[in-house]
Amino acid sequence: MTKFEINDCHKKTIKEICESFGNKRSELINILHKTQGHFGYLPEPVQLEIALNLNMPLAKIYGVVSFYSFFTMTPKGKFPVSVCMGTACYVRGAEKIVEALEKELKIKVGGVTQDGKFSLDCLRCIGACGLAPVIMIGEEVHGRLEPQMIKDIIKKYE
Template sequence: MAKVKIPENKVQELKDLCAKFNNEPGELINVLHGAQGMFGYLPAEIQEIVAEEMNVSVAHVYGVVTFYSFFSMLPKGKHPISICMGTACYVRGAEKVLDEFKRHLDVKVGETTPDGKFSLSCLRCVGACGLAPVVTIGERVYGRVSPEDVKGILGEY
């Protein structure tokens, strides 16, 4: 994977973010949330800077980033699509909805379309089980989605 070049002013912003949390190792998750907000994702280069500033190992930072599904090491699309795979959604056909998104976008779960417009992911539960199956695109929630709805939903973007 190609190295990500982080502009010097952004490196300083990241260091300032760590300092805002007093470089306390116990504040790592808060720092990572802030860093992902700044950059949109957490590539290895950002994790290395955070590890150095917070005085923890890169392995520890990587472990936190990979443990929590909120964090991403890959850039997300302008319109991140998440398909709920919680029990209610799964039983009501979420897998078929996911397959239809994969087919229309020609990407796998975890990937972003070449134009950077959409990224595709799955999550465990949106908390809208009565609307199963549920799809979110950015902050927007779509309920009772069927595979036939996918083309129309994508057409909105």
């Protein structure tokens, strides 16, 4: 993976986002949401740029980024795969689905495939307990899964 190089265009975008929230520190979480929405993730140079704009320590920004599971410092794949690990899915075999996905994609949870196509994560309850166990690929939900179904589902995206 190549390191994120920040350029003037990026800096301008970040400045605009911070300004749209009045450069207020109390709006940090909203600023991070918006920035992540733009870049897809929050690498260190981006956090530093936010810190400069809001005139607050980088450590504080990093503290917030690392605290919340929604924020990520690694880029996601083109098709982010998330396995629901809510209790309903867990008791209906979500762990076996994770194993099947790890095997199929040859990555561990939290990883990205080498071609950058898929990333694999676990998330908490998406509220589709009636379809448990479920996974989300991008915005699409696949439910009532069995481990042997994984292969065909992944194929559809390749």
